[in-house]
Amino acid sequence: MTFARVPRTMRVGALALSASLLAALAACSSPASRFYTLSAGDASPDAVRTASNPAFLIEVPPVDVPSQVAKNQLVVQTGPTQVLVLEQERWASLPGDEIRRALSSTLTQQLGTIDVYGTPYPDRVPVYRISVNVQRFESWPGSHALIDAVWSVRAVRTQAVLTCRSVVGEPVSGGYDALAEGHRRAVQQISTEIAAAVRNLAAAPARGASVTCPASAAGPAAASAAPSAPSVQSVTSAGSKG
Template identity: 90%
Template sequence: MTFARVPRTMRAAALSALLIAALAACSSPPSHFYTLSAGDQSPDAVRTASNPAFLIEVPPVDVPPQVAKNQFVVQTGPTQVQVLEQERWASLPGDEIRRALSSSLTQQLGTIDVYGSPYPDRVPVYRVSVNVQRFESWPGSRAQIDAVWSVRAVRTQAVLTCRSAVSEPVSGGYDALAEGHRRAVQRIATEIAAAVRNLAAAPARGAAVTCPASTSGPSAAPSTAPSASNTATKG
């Protein structure tokens, strides 16, 4: 049996082709990661939270299943979306929103998020539950979040349920889009913080508590008429 000798030029060409293929595989576009968290608490906020008048619990946040993934899901039309492999959240959107809300609320209220941790019986606790019903990303246009949230006094079971619909204008680029969502979450956190304060003051005030005035625009402002959805109730 005889074997044909492969010419040196052919071997060199084959090696070159393999090298080019390897370099092409290594030159795939890099992934970019974004977060909704604004950073560490300020020293003043940490000092205030050392002996808070009440505590909060921020459990996991529900988001629509179509955006519950690390990849950015952007709107390209009213009924069409695009999943971007290279533009990603640092963690799942629900986790990002929960972490950002927890950080903002603890700073605004001077308290501690005790979700998943034991806490003393004598301290009032307010559980903040958030259900994000719309989380839309329109590049170069807006970042939109529509959420129903509730604040429940764990001891007395008094509960206040409200809705926030926030649309933040954004410029081009995915950095701007992530920043728009971060601002939207901060605006929702400000409304929730006002509700927690109102509910915490309700026993001393002896009055019904309604949803705070919305910071997200007239179209999202809740009604001031008493109802099951915007007045503190027992249950």
């Protein structure tokens, strides 16, 4: 019996084809990752035109979030003391970055201004620095999305600062798209409360009035916009910061 010798080029080609088929099968067997974002989309043309000559500017520094959710994977609650890290359900960027970007986009549209964080700005224009510390970022599938954040608005180059707390829970239906949308709505609600505080703080020097947290937000501490007044009463307590 004689055997035909297979040319070496054919053997190499067959091995390469087998490797490609194995890689394709492995890819088919691994579920694809899905990515979510909290950003609401591009600013409207009207908002962009308004922001070309703003009366004041804002700064939105990086946002702090709890370490257990500071990862790209969605972390969902399965019980009061249990969570589940979802490998295939991921944020487009880290949650702190997603929240900061969504806050910046919404605030610049609501206030008709520009976020100048990390960018030089003129001395003659008032600047309000908005710092946010997220203390709870909870995802309950089929129930609700919750954000508990302490935030402050400080008038740069002055002693005026307002510190408040927002606790926002948004009901959600089943599915992870609904959870992401619930968190997006929660960030928008917090943005609305921050925007109201910025407006109040910006108007306070002109009218000589003190400033409190918005009615929908609690205030662990709120300082007066006027240096002559040491403190004001906020929703839940009084305090001052210099």
